[in-house]
Amino acid sequence: MIPLLTAAQISQVDNYTIAHEPITSIALMERASEAFVVAFTCDYPDKAKNITVYCGTGNNGGDGLAIARLLKNNFYTNVSVKIARFSQKSTPEFEHNFVQLKSVGIDFFVINADDEIPFDDSEIIIDALLGSGLNRPLSGDYAKLVEYLNNLHTTVVAVDVPTGFYTDGQIPGNLLVLKARQVITFQQAKINFLLPESAPFMDDFKVVDIGLDKPFIASLNSPYQLIEESDVRQMLKPRKPFSHKGTYGHALIIAGQPQTMGAALLCSSACAHTGAGLTTVCIPQSGLVALNTSMPEIMAIIRNDLPDIKWEKYNTIAIGPGLGTDASSIELLRAVFKEYKRPVVIDADALNMIADNKDLLLNIPAGSVITPHMKEFDRLFGQHTSWWQRIETVISKAKQYNICILLKNRYTIIGTPEGKIYFNPTGNPAMASGGMGDVLTGVITSLLAQGYAAREACIIGAYIHGKAGDELSNQLSVVLAGQVAKHIPATLAKMRA
Numbered sequence: 135m136i137p138l139l140t141a142a143q144i145s146q147v148d149n150y151t152i153a154h155e156p157i158t159s160i161a162l163m164e165r166a167s168e169a170f171v172v173a174f175t176c177d178y179p180d181k182a183k184n185i186t187v188y189c190g191t192g193n194n195g196g197d198g199l200a201i202a203r204l205l206k207n208n209f210y211t212n213v214s215v216k217i218a219r220f221s222q223k224s225t226p227e228f229e230h231n232f233v234q235l236k237s238v239g240i241d242f243f244v245i246n247a248d249d250e251i252p253f254d255d256s257e258i259i260i261d262a263l264l265g266s267g268l269n270r271p272l273s274g275d276y277a278k279l280v281e282y283l284n285n286l287h288t289t290v291v292a293v294d295v296p297t298g299f300y301t302d303g304q305i306p307g308n309l310l311v312l313k314a315r316q317v318i319t320f321q322q323a324k325i326n327f328l329l330p331e332s333a334p335f336m337d338d339f340k341v342v343d344i345g346l347d348k349p350f351i352a353s354l355n356s357p358y359q360l361i362e363e364s365d366v367r368q369m370l371k372p373r374k375p376f377s378h379k380g381t382y383g384h385a386l387i388i389a390g391q392p393q394t395m396g397a398a399l400l401c402s403s404a405c406a407h408t409g410a411g412l413t414t415v416c417i418p419q420s421g422l423v424a425l426n427t428s429m430p431e432i433m434a435i436i437r438n439d440l441p442d443i444k445w446e447k448y449n450t451i452a453i454g455p456g457l458g459t460d461a462s463s464i465e466l467l468r469a470v471f472k473e474y475k476r477p478v479v480i481d482a483d484a485l486n487m488i489a490d491n492k493d494l495l496l497n498i499p500a501g502s503v504i505t506p507h508m509k510e511f512d513r514l515f516g517q518h519t520s521w522w523q524r525i526e527t528v529i530s531k532a533k534q535y536n537i538c539i540l541l542k543n544r545y546t547i548i549g550t551p552e553g554k555i556y557f558n559p560t561g562n563p564a565m566a567s568g569g570m571g572d573v574l575t576g577v578i579t580s581l582l583a584q585g586y587a588a589r590e591a592c593i594i595g596a597y598i599h600g601k602a603g604d605e606l607s608n609q610l611s612v613v614l615a616g617q618v619a620k621h622i623p624a625t626l627a628k629m630r631a
């Protein structure tokens with residue numbers, strides 16, 4: 135796991151590293167700038183491009199000055215610097231690098247407060263105006279400069295953070311930010327880069343290691359963690375030589391209506407492909423031929439008004455995909471909560487029914503998983519105006535109901551009753567198509583049936599679901615849910631290798 139820190143914590147780690155490595159703050163800035171330049175030269179190798187580095191007078195600006203000098207040393211022939219001296223204040227690291235800049239003879243131009251903004255015809259802009267020290271929305275001269283630069287539509291590469299962007303906490307509406315094609319960020323992704331509100335301000339980000347003190351970072355015990363492949367590899371259990379279908383659990387999936395049978399088929403296919411020993415799906419009579427034709431491995435219980443379910447047979451139950459919200463579905467959901475006290479997976483229409491009957495929230499068995507997307511989440515827990523607010527709700531509701539909440543998105547958010555938030559990095563826009571969530575539910579259900587706890591099932595499930603989609607998207611620009619379900623065994627084989 136990569137712990138994700140707030141700007142205040144990063145500055146704490148910065149100071150700790152300076153004191154304990156030990157390293158001077160100027161040497162740390164040089165190391166950060168070198169790391170930026172290595173990444174930059176990789177993505178922008180044309181050394182004749184006309185590049186302007188815009189620098190503020192804080193440490194982000196200090197980085198910018200060092201970066202300009204290092205680019206020149208790396209034979210970038212057309213680099214110049216514009217310094218926004220809008221405040222009398224500057225940091226010693228900025229001033230040190232200013233002296234260095236002058237000594238290597240790079241063209242620079244100072245823009246003072248209230249000055250006209252100088253004409254810019256550069257091909258690449260490096261944004262080192264403001265970084266993680268931002269403490270208020272841009273206004274005045276900064277706002278004027280950023281609006282001018284945004285209107286140029288030039289390729290912008292931001293140093294650490296796009297100027298004006300909030301790295302953590304609620305992002306105010308109508309925020310003015312210098313829009314970046316790419317952000318080359320230091321040490322770790324900033325938490326807000328992982329939320330959809332970052333989308334208008336950056337196409338992409340890349341993390342470069344600047345050698346901040348890792349044990350100290352771990353000691354801060356951040357609630358926010360980014361999942362890494364190694365975590366999932368460690369959590370995955372092998373399939374043992376003398377094992378049999380009973381070893382890997384029996385999952386029951388209650389899903390589908392005549393018009394939404396696909397949801398039941400996708401969910402149960404994903405469950406079987408993720409390795410549950412047995413999968414049974416509870417569907418209406420009209421779905422039986424489709425099930426037997428497409429997946430003879432899966433057993434069926436025909437869903438009359440209230441089917442006769444032998445609850446004790448199942449290691450876990452999933453309920454919701456394509457289920458509908460009519461009276462008999464609500465009755466069935468209540469029956470699950472009444473009869474079955476082990477962890478379940480609740481998705482789609484089951485979430486919508488709980489949203490309409492909030493008393494049911496209290497009946498969810500401890501250790502269960504709910505898998506809402508944004509709209510289902512807001513129906514359940516009230517309207518939210520920002521993703522930061524949703525994260526806060528995930529933390530409080532996971533604890534209150536003793537469940538894992540998996541809130542789906544580009545970086546799916548998993549909250550546990552212990553107050554941790556895990557971000558899943560896998561998945562891609564080729565997967566933005568119907569039924570993908572049904573497959574995820576099947577994957578998580580399968581993992582619960584196999585004996586993984588809810589936290590592990592969510593982390594492994596979200597990761598391999600997205601990873602399967604990533605592998606497919608190497609060849610395909612659109613990936614369908616059924617393809618992801620069928621590809622899970624190949625992804626699992628690689629992860630277990």
Ligand SMILES: NC(=O)C1=CN([C@@H]2O[C@H](COP(=O)(O)OP(=O)(O)OC[C@H]3O[C@@H](n4cnc5c(N)ncnc54)[C@H](OP(=O)(O)O)[C@@H]3O)[C@@H](O)[C@H]2O)[C@@H](O)CC1
Binds near residue numbers: 166197266270294
């Ligand atoms: N931490 C690390 O790991 C490392 C960090 N490094 C680098 O340091 C950067 C952080 O530098 P930093 O702390 O000097 O802050 P920075 O963003 O340059 O801002 C400067 C000042 O601007 C001001 N200000 C704030 N908001 C404003 C606004 N809206 N409009 C106008 N002014 C505003 C505010 O001062 P104020 O006016 O509030 O007194 C603030 O102090 C970081 O992003 C990275 O690039 C690396 O070199 C080494 C490793």
Ligand SMILES: Nc1ncnc2c1ncn2[C@@H]1O[C@H](COP(=O)(O)OP(=O)(O)O)[C@@H](O)[C@H]1O
Binds near residue numbers: 560565569571
């Ligand atoms: N752009 C994307 N990047 C990463 N993952 C995506 C993207 N679009 C969709 N997904 C994944 O696909 C799934 C969609 O779930 P959901 O909205 O419930 O779909 P459905 O209701 O159609 O089954 C989620 O797991 C989500 O993380």
Ligand SMILES: [K+]
Binds near residue numbers: 297
């Ligand atoms: K910046």
